[in-house]
Amino acid sequence: MTPAELTVGQELPAQDFPVTRADLVRYAGASGDFNPIHWNERFATSVGLPNVIAHGMFTMAVAIRTVTDWTGDPGSVIEYGVRFTRPVVVPDPDGTVLRVTGTVREIRADGDVAVDLVATVNGETVLAKARAVVRQR
Amino acid sequence: MPLDASFIGRRYPPTPPYEVGREKIREFAEAIGDPNPVYRSQAAAKELGYADVIAPPTFPIVMTMKAGHQLVHDPELGVDYSRVVHGEQRFVHIRPICAGDLLQVVVTVADIRAAAGNDLVSTRSEVSTVAGELVTTAYSTIVVRGR
Numbered sequence: 001m002t003p004a005e006l007t008v009g010q011e012l013p014a015q016d017f018p019v020t021r022a023d024l025v026r027y028a029g030a031s032g033d034f035n036p037i038h039w040n041e042r043f044a045t046s047v048g049l050p051n052v053i054a055h056g057m058f059t060m061a062v063a064i065r066t067v068t069d070w071t072g073d074p075g076s077v078i079e080y081g082v083r084f085t086r087p088v089v090v091p092d093p094d095g096t097v098l099r100v101t102g103t104v105r106e107i108r109a110d111g112d113v114a115v116d117l118v119a120t121v122n123g124e125t126v127l128a129k130a131r132a133v134v135r136q137r
Numbered sequence: 138m139p140l141d142a143s144f145i146g147r148r149y150p151p152t153p154p155y156e157v158g159r160e161k162i163r164e165f166a167e168a169i170g171d172p173n174p175v176y177r178s179q180a181a182a183k184e185l186g187y188a189d190v191i192a193p194p195t196f197p198i199v200m201t202m203k204a205g206h207q208l209v210h211d212p213e214l215g216v217d218y219s220r221v222v223h224g225e226q227r228f229v230h231i232r233p234i235c236a237g238d239l240l241q242v243v244v245t246v247a248d249i250r251a252a253a254g255n256d257l258v259s260t261r262s263e264v265s266t267v268a269g270e271l272v273t274t275a276y277s278t279i280v281v282r283g284r
Contacts, residue, residue, distance in 0.1 A: 023170065030168030031199055047219050048282070056223035061169040061195040068194070073185050074173060074233065077194040081227030
């Protein structure tokens with residue numbers, strides 16, 4: 001990736017990421033977030049959620065791959081923020097699919113590149129204001 | 138009853154040092170399904186100019202969420218954790234976290250407010266080496282859903 005190859009409006013390769021209950025259990029273990037809304041259907045529905053939902057941080061971690069797979073160097077991400085707009089419901093046993101697209105929004109004078117991400121499940125947006133800034137070196 | 142806004146500005150003492158391990162980074166990378174070799178192979182990391190394997194961009198949450206529990210589980214604040222969902226998250230990285238880093242987190246309460254029947258709690262978590270080098274700042278907002 002060099003500035004010469006980059007244009008504002010350029011789209012990053014879209015990716016589909018399947019998400020199952022097993023992924024959430026694994027993420028709970030690795031991250032230390034054992035909130036039962038992410039693995040226990042009885043508990044999730046008892047607190048008014050439609051079903052078990054993915055950790056927002058799992059969705060956020062998966063979505064940035066659209067950028068890091070593109071740059072090849074995850075250390076190039078100097079800023080990354082999202083708003084979680086809608087829970088990602090993960091039914092058992094089939095799970096769901098997270099679709100992530102990215103667009104180059106800005107190429108700054110210092111070479112930093114801002115990428116806007118859109119993450120959807122069944123066509124509905126689950127991450128809003130999702131933006132990463134990548135430093136070129 | 139809305140949460141006590143007098144918590145805004147409160148700053149918690151640094152967490153005990155967290156030593157970033159290669160296997161922990163690998164485990165986290167596996168859990169997010171990311172096959173990137175820079176999370177696993179020192180050779181791959183060195184090729185990109187890093188001293189050791191680096192952690193994924195959202196890895197600091199492993200430390201910052203736990204650090205944030207000082208506030209979220211503070212009985213004085215009285216958050217019903219069963220009603221908590223994540224609202225917003227942002228990381229500003231000075232450099233990637235690297236295996237071998239010894240890190241601590243300082244949590245500051247940035248905001249507490251009510252909106253649309255929910256309570257929103259925002260924190261700023263500074264992740265620094267024990268030598269005082271700021272590595273990452275994590276900004277987080279949790280939503281305590283109203284009934």
